[in-house]
Amino acid sequence: MRPFTVHTGTAAPLRRSNVDTDQIIPARFCVRSTRSGHADSLFADWRDDPGFVLNRPGHRGATVLVAGNDFGIGSSREYAVWALQDYGFRAVIAPRYGDIFRENSLLNGLLTVTVPIEAVEEIWAAVEADPAEPVTVDLERLQVRCAGNVTAFDLDPDVRERLLHGLDAIAMTLREEELIVRYEASRHPALPTTR
Amino acid sequence: MGSTLAQKVWDSHVVHRVATGSDLIYVDLHLLHEVNTPQAFDGLRAAGRGVRRPDLTLGTEDHNTPTIGIDRPIRDLDGRRQSELMRRNCAEFGIPLHRLGDPGQGIVHVIGPEQGLSRPGMTIVCCDSHTTTHGAFGALAFGIGASQVEHVLATQTLQLRRFKDLDITVTGRLPDGVTAKDLVLALIATIGTAGGQGHVIEYRGAAVADLSMESRMTLCNMSVEAGARAGMVAPDATTLAYLRGRPGVPQGAAWDAAVRGWTALRSDPDARFDTSVVIDGAALHPYVSWGTNPAQSVPIGGRVPAPADFADPEESAAARRALDYMALQPGTPMRDVPIDTVFVGSCTNSRIEDLRATADVLRGRRVADGLHMMIVAGSAAVRRQAVAEGLDRVFAEAGADFRAAAGCSMCAALNEDRLQPGQRAASTTNRNFEGRQGKGARTHIVSPPVAAATAIAGRLAAPADL
Numbered sequence: 321m322r323p324f325t326v327h328t329g330t331a332a333p334l335r336r337s338n339v340d341t342d343q344i345i346p347a348r349f350c351v352r353s354t355r356s357g358h359a360d361s362l363f364a365d366w367r368d369d370p371g372f373v374l375n376r377p378g379h380r381g382a383t384v385l386v387a388g389n390d391f392g393i394g395s396s397r398e399y400a401v402w403a404l405q406d407y408g409f410r411a412v413i414a415p416r417y418g419d420i421f422r423e424n425s426l427l428n429g430l431l432t433v434t435v436p437i438e439a440v441e442e443i444w445a446a447v448e449a450d451p452a453e454p455v456t457v458d459l460e461r462l463q464v465r466c467a468g469n470v471t472a473f474d475l476d477p478d479v480r481e482r483l484l485h486g487l488d489a490i491a492m493t494l495r496e497e498e499l500i501v502r503y504e505a506s507r508h509p510a511l512p513t514t515r
Numbered sequence: 516m517g518s519t520l521a522q523k524v525w526d527s528h529v530v531h532r533v534a535t536g537s538d539l540i541y542v543d544l545h546l547l548h549e550v551n552t553p554q555a556f557d558g559l560r561a562a563g564r565g566v567r568r569p570d571l572t573l574g575t576e577d578h579n580t581p582t583i584g585i586d587r588p589i590r591d592l593d594g595r596r597q598s599e600l601m602r603r604n605c606a607e608f609g610i611p612l613h614r615l616g617d618p619g620q621g622i623v624h625v626i627g628p629e630q631g632l633s634r635p636g637m638t639i640v641c642c643d644s645h646t647t648t649h650g651a652f653g654a655l656a657f658g659i660g661a662s663q664v665e666h667v668l669a670t671q672t673l674q675l676r677r678f679k680d681l682d683i684t685v686t687g688r689l690p691d692g693v694t695a696k697d698l699v700l701a702l703i704a705t706i707g708t709a710g711g712q713g714h715v716i717e718y719r720g721a722a723v724a725d726l727s728m729e730s731r732m733t734l735c736n737m738s739v740e741a742g743a744r745a746g747m748v749a750p751d752a753t754t755l756a757y758l759r760g761r762p763g764v765p766q767g768a769a770w771d772a773a774v775r776g777w778t779a780l781r782s783d784p785d786a787r788f789d790t791s792v793v794i795d796g797a798a799l800h801p802y803v804s805w806g807t808n809p810a811q812s813v814p815i816g817g818r819v820p821a822p823a824d825f826a827d828p829e830e831s832a833a834a835r836r837a838l839d840y841m842a843l844q845p846g847t848p849m850r851d852v853p854i855d856t857v858f859v860g861s862c863t864n865s866r867i868e869d870l871r872a873t874a875d876v877l878r879g880r881r882v883a884d885g886l887h888m889m890i891v892a893g894s895a896a897v898r899r900q901a902v903a904e905g906l907d908r909v910f911a912e913a914g915a916d917f918r919a920a921a922g923c924s925m926c927a928a929l930n931e932d933r934l935q936p937g938q939r940a941a942s943t944t945n946r947n948f949e950g951r952q953g954k955g956a957r958t959h960i961v962s963p964p965v966a967a968a969t970a971i972a973g974r975l976a977a978p979a980d981l
């Protein structure tokens with residue numbers, strides 16, 4: 321996983337709440353079998369609309385997506401994260417997320433930052449007024465900075481550590497393999513098996 | 516202080532408590548389907564890792580598979596490749612797989628319970644958000660993404676922070692004609708699509724105790740539409756009656772011992788829930804969705820709302836967009852909404868009880884002219900049972916299209932079964948998101964009896980309207 325420390329880039333203001341993963345990437349594109357190559361599928365149905373935020377010239381090349389409440393609800397498809405990353409997004413800022421999407425994003429190094437809706441509104445206003453206004457997402461100091469405003473955010477310390485150093489979650493768990501073996505020895509023999 | 520049911524299951528699966536507050540949790544059952552998984556296997560191979568417990572892992576083909584002409588190759592080349600990779604990956608790592616055409620094949624959340632694999636007190640995960648279904652057995656069951664699938668394949672564990680607990684008590688008795696589907700739509704309309712975020716819901720109360728296992732699965736299935744991580748019902752006599760005699764379920768003295776353990780799985784009287792909601796079950800009606808998320812639902816006797824009906828500006832804006840997408844006028848009675856396609860199926864409502872409820876309404880009636888009604892069993896076993904009970908004849912005589920194979924079918928538009936732009940469906944599925952059943956398609960979520968009555972009437976209807 322690519323480490324995430326501090327990222328500064330331009331932002332795309334997505335003034336919508338309840339953006340489900342079927343919108344982020346419609347199911348018909350989830351038949352592909354790779355982790356990359358999904359950039360064109362991102363928000364595929366909304367991109368038909370020339371007024372959609374990603375089609376506005378000022379927001380081309382944005383690397384931070386700023387969305388309303390409950391971004392990424394619905395399906396567990398990790399394609400939603402891969403499509404956002406393939407398109408170039410490094411971070412998402414929103415007040416709340418679908419739980420599974422959030423976990424998927426943090427395992428892929430797409431930093432999903434939770435800030436109050438007021439802070440989202442401030443960033444929306446700033447980047448709509450001037451699309452070139454940079455937004456900084458700083459995982460070291462746990463801050464979002466935009467147009468002179470500084471907003472603190474919180475992140476699970478384990479996850480932060482993993483992201484800062486780009487660590488492999490599976491390798492970290494396998495360090496506890498002895499404990500897994502011990503747990504397995506204590507499992508009830510009547511638990512089901514699949515063969 | 517006592518523990519909740521969810522806490523008890525969690526605590527009995529902790530492999531390791533990480534100092535910073537998350538737990539390494541052991542996974543008892545890992546279910547797989549063909550979508551969301553090839554990347555996980557690629558990751559394993561790239562890191563030179565194996566599958567730790569193929570004997571606790573089970574695959575099925577359900578999402579991409581056709582429901583007619585199943586001997587023909589899948590037409591979509593990407594979908595065909597994904598299915599081929601599933602077969603190759605399961606073979607390479609020794610994971611049992613139910614291929615399309617196998618007697619045990621079906622939607623992943625239908626076959627786990629029916630094969631006796633989903634049991635009280637277990638932890639169950641799958642690369643699919645509706646894994647919450649299995650919580651009907653008092654299991655802690657939740658959806659995960661591909662990276663977590665890879666983590667479970669390699670380690671049989673997940674590192675997670677404890678979920679919060681949400682108590683949903685449904686009092687009273689559901690009126691005749693009101694199903695678990697209506698209950699859960701009413702619940703989501705009440706608490707919203709984020710009402711359960713970060714929580715495990717425990718469904719309790721007299722109305723829940725009355726529900727069959729199939730209905731409890733419908734209820735738990737849609738917990739994720741309320742944003743919850745999982746939904747659970749404590750095991751009781753209904754659970755035991757369902758499990759008894761299923762393959763691999765203990766028998767004799769071992770059954771008695773298992774029952775003692777399972778019946779202890781309930782929230783202590785002094786258990787603390789983070790949040791509590793009470794719903795009056797006796798006051799419920801059949802519910803239908805009008806918008807593009809499941810919280811945008813009203814009783815079938817209601818009307819399409821106007822954006823101005825919502826005090827919250829975000830909700831109001833969402834309603835405006837939803838009405839535009841759904842091409843509905845505020846104030847229209849829901850019963851006046853014409854429907855061109857009815858779909859009975861999906862992991863929410865494709866079990867035998869759902870097909871029986873559908874047949875009960877269709878019996879002796881005809882599907883409205885020009886309306887296409889499609890019925891797809893959740894599993895090959897459900898389909899066999901339906902045929903054994905003669906439901907297939909009821910469907911045929913009514914003019915409904917009962918598909919030859921089981922699977923997700925029209926639920927998520929991943930196979931050939933999908934709506935065309937502008938088509939309007941009444942579906943027993945769980946999601947009415949924009950484009951969910953096909954680009955530009957419009958979905959009204961309904962229960963099986965409402966689906967069947969709608970098919971007869973050609974517009975949204977409850978059986979009592981016929």
Ligand code: SF4
Nearest residue numbers: 645861862923926927
């Ligand atoms: S039936 Fe629908 S919701 Fe259920 S697993 Fe299949 S695609 Fe997902």
